[in-house]
Amino acid sequence: MMVESASETIRSAPSGQNGVGSLSGQADGSGSSSGGGAGAAGTAGGGAGRDGRDVAASADSNGEMSPAELLHFQQQQALQVARQFLLQQASGLSSPGNNESKQSASAVQVPVSVAMMSPQMLTPQQMQQILSPPQLQALLQQQQALMLQQLQEYYKKQQEQLHLQLLTQQQAGKQQPKEALGNKQLAFQQQLLQMQQLQQQHLLNLQRQGLVSLQPNQASGPLQTLPQAVCPTDLPQLWKGEGAPGQPAEDSVKQEGLDLTGAATTATSFAAPPKVSPPLSHHTLPNGQPTVLTPRRDSSSHEETPGSHPLYGHGECKWPGCETLCEDLGQFIKHLNTEHALDDRSTAQCRVQMQVVQQLEIQLAKESERLQAMMAHLHMRPSEPKPFSQPVTVSAADSFPDGLVHPPTSAAAPVTPLRPPGLGSASLHSGGPARRRSSDKFCSPISSELAQNHEFYKNADVRPPFTYASLIRQAILETPDRQLTLNEIYNWFTRMFAYFRRNTATWKNAVRHNLSLHKCFVRVENVKGAVWTVDEREYQKRRPPKMTGSPTLVKNMISGLSYGALNASYQAALAESSFPLLNSPGMLNPSSTSSLLPLSHDDVGAPVEPLPSNGSSSPPRLSPPQYSHQVQVKEEPAEAEEDRRPGPLLGPPNPSTTGPPEDRDLEEELPGEELS
DNA sequence: AGTACGCTAAACATAT
DNA sequence: GATATGTTTAGCGTAC
Numbered sequence: 001m002m003v004e005s006a007s008e009t010i011r012s013a014p015s016g017q018n019g020v021g022s023l024s025g026q027a028d029g030s031g032s033s034s035g036g037g038a039g040a041a042g043t044a045g046g047g048a049g050r051d052g053r054d055v056a057a058s059a060d061s062n063g064e065m066s067p068a069e070l071l072h073f074q075q076q077q078a079l080q081v082a083r084q085f086l087l088q089q090a091s092g093l094s095s096p097g098n099n100e101s102k103q104s105a106s107a108v109q110v111p112v113s114v115a116m117m118s119p120q121m122l123t124p125q126q127m128q129q130i131l132s133p134p135q136l137q138a139l140l141q142q143q144q145a146l147m148l149q150q151l152q153e154y155y156k157k158q159q160e161q162l163h164l165q166l167l168t169q170q171q172a173g174k175q176q177p178k179e180a181l182g183n184k185q186l187a188f189q190q191q192l193l194q195m196q197q198l199q200q201q202h203l204l205n206l207q208r209q210g211l212v213s214l215q216p217n218q219a220s221g222p223l224q225t226l227p228q229a230v231c232p233t234d235l236p237q238l239w240k241g242e243g244a245p246g247q248p249a250e251d252s253v254k255q256e257g258l259d260l261t262g263a264a265t266t267a268t269s270f271a272a273p274p275k276v277s278p279p280l281s282h283h284t285l286p287n288g289q290p291t292v293l294t295p296r297r298d299s300s301s302h303e304e305t306p307g308s309h310p311l312y313g314h315g316e317c318k319w320p321g322c323e324t325l326c327e328d329l330g331q332f333i334k335h336l337n338t339e340h341a342l343d344d345r346s347t348a349q350c351r352v353q354m355q356v357v358q359q360l361e362i363q364l365a366k367e368s369e370r371l372q373a374m375m376a377h378l379h380m381r382p383s384e385p386k387p388f389s390q391p392v393t394v395s396a397a398d399s400f401p402d403g404l405v406h407p408p409t410s411a412a413a414p415v416t417p418l419r420p421p422g423l424g425s426a427s428l429h430s431g432g433p434a435r436r437r438s439s440d441k442f443c444s445p446i447s448s449e450l451a452q453n454h455e456f457y458k459n460a461d462v463r464p465p466f467t468y469a470s471l472i473r474q475a476i477l478e479t480p481d482r483q484l485t486l487n488e489i490y491n492w493f494t495r496m497f498a499y500f501r502r503n504t505a506t507w508k509n510a511v512r513h514n515l516s517l518h519k520c521f522v523r524v525e526n527v528k529g530a531v532w533t534v535d536e537r538e539y540q541k542r543r544p545p546k547m548t549g550s551p552t553l554v555k556n557m558i559s560g561l562s563y564g565a566l567n568a569s570y571q572a573a574l575a576e577s578s579f580p581l582l583n584s585p586g587m588l589n590p591s592s593t594s595s596l597l598p599l600s601h602d603d604v605g606a607p608v609e610p611l612p613s614n615g616s617s618s619p620p621r622l623s624p625p626q627y628s629h630q631v632q633v634k635e636e637p638a639e640a641e642e643d644r645r646p647g648p649l650l651g652p653p654n655p656s657t658t659g660p661p662e663d664r665d666l667e668e669e670l671p672g673e674e675l676s
Numbered sequence: 677a678g679t680a681c682g683c684t685a686a687a688c689a690t691a692t
Numbered sequence: 693g694a695t696a697t698g699t700t701t702a703g704c705g706t707a708c
Contacts, residue, residue, distance in 0.1 A: 506684065509685075530697080
């Protein structure tokens with residue numbers, strides 16, 4: 001699903017490009033031979049590479065001018081404040097604010113770091129998977145508020161600390177050479193800059209959450225008045241004594257802190273005890289966002305769990321694009337320090353990762369908003385806490401009334417050609433061949449995708465991001481007896497997808513081609529003719545052993561970044577997210593699965609599927625555990641006509657054959673794919 | 677570069 | 693003969 005399908009979900013803005021391309025490609029279907037090639041080229045171009053650019057572009061656009069300007073503005077202000085503060089300190093003056101801040105000096109440290117880290121410890125995907133948009137919204141707001149509060153306390157505390165520090169320096173300065181004091185002042189400047197960075201980041205976050213307007217004055221106002229200090233994660237270093245602050249002075253030659261190393265350092269700080277607090281960079285990303293925080297959050301969180309490491313899992317390094325095998329944590333730490341030390345590459349990767357995270361956060365907000373709007377439009381109890389808020393514990397009963405509820409990023413889109421989450425713009429109207437269909441390699445849950453977006457696919461002339469094989473399989477598995485005639489398969493296609501209501505010759509040919517080509521499709525002679533069944537074992541075989549791949553969603557989202565680790569984790573998040581039943585076997589939650597669909601467990605459990613490869617006789621056998629509602633009973637011949645020409649493009653595409661709407665919905669919910 | 681996979685197109689055979 | 697069904701081959705593109 002998600003992914004290519006799923007995959008492209010995340011992409012938001014760029015639909016334009018591909019859309020255009022796809023339109024031209026669309027002609028290929030009806031076109032003649034050359035059409036295939038041309039169309040392919042057209043859409044193919046829109047593949048990963050371009051998607052990557054799209055992402056970057058959207059990231060840029062998301063940054064927009066306002067934040068950039070805000071940053072600049074804040075930087076200027078912060079520098080000014082810093083200078084004034086330094087002058088005051090140098091002249092031995094202590095500001096009143098310092099005194100009052102002493103009161104709340106203690107016990108803030110941990111809470112602050114926790115408060116600041118926790119939101120980021122979960123990836124946006126994970127948060128999305130666990131929480132419903134409103135919940136997320138509420139959580140974010142809470143956390144932002146908490147952060148603000150704690151930040152203020154922290155800043156006060158920091159100010160006090162720095163003040164004491166400077167006082168000490170002044171005393172020591174009488175005994176020490178002047179340059180020592182100079183170094184400390186430089187270090188202090190660095191700390192100020194770091195604090196400023198922190199503020200900026202928080203403000204940006206707040207902006208993204210819509211909690212703070214983009215107006216620089218307002219945004220920077222409250223915090224700007226706070227004493228400048230250091231980043232929370234640097235706190236321990238400061239607490240530890242005077243030595244630490246002095247060291248960074250070496251690097252702080254660049255007062256403005258225009259040094260990339262800051263970001264990278266934050267990324268690797270968890271590995272090595274932070275002895276030094278290198279100047280946090282003022283370096284800003286193309287989108288105008290500072291390169292801070294995200295990794296820093298990670299680093300702190302890492303330190304909190306001694307026995308494990310967020311970048312270490314399943315015996316391998318989770319550093320983006322690494323996947324190096326490490327036997328134990330120690331080895332991993334060693335690896336981390338050697339392979340991912342502070343260098344240009346790590347820095348760049350870190351920056352990219354930050355962008356990815358930011359982009360995801362932004363996307364999450366956008367999608368949540370969209371979902372709200374969609375649900376509101378569809379009168380789907382938008383105000384309700386959240387239908388799909390409990391993906392893990394979701395029960396079949398409450399989540400499947402209409403099959404529209406749980407998708408985090410999607411909802412029914414009756415007529416509007418909305419882009420389903422799982423479907424990138426590249427897929428829209430794309431007639432081109434050779435798109436990686438999500439369901440094919442990797443556990444992309446076609447059934448969930450369909451469940452989520454069946455309305456969309458049914459009504460929008462959008463090409464589903466699934467391979468023919470997976471679609472055929474889905475069609476077959478959705479039937480009680482798991483067998484369909486060719487014509488029934490055709491009907492399923494046209495019923496489920498508006499896209500397949502045209503160019504019938506093309507896709508029907510493809511269906512037949514796939515049926516014949518793939519071993520997993522077994523033709524069984526039946527009383528009434530031949531029917532097609534699915535040999536799950538064969539189908540499983542087709543699939544790569546490891547699901548390292550990522551749903552296109554991820555790929556597109558971060559394409560160009562080639563973040564294997566992220567892909568994997570994101571996929572995992574997606575897989576586990578609202579669709580308990582459909583993913584790779586390993587990820588399935590047995591309890592939820594079983595409760596959800598009887599059908600699932602047998603599929604999931606293993607390539608069980610005692611489908612007679614040769615099928616021989618096997619008369620329509622009704623597998624006991626299957627859902628009872630009648631999906632089948634489609635008289636095959638009658639419907640042939642239907643595909644010929646678009647049936648009702650909107651609304652129930654296939655009223656003649658299908659039962660009541662609910663049935664269809666339920667039917668679509670069926671996890672045919674969950675097992676794979 | 678090689679390989680696997682997917683899509684499209686097309687030719688051909690067989691059954692209805 | 694027309695159509696549906698089924699098989700096979702080929703070309704192209706993408707991803708790994």
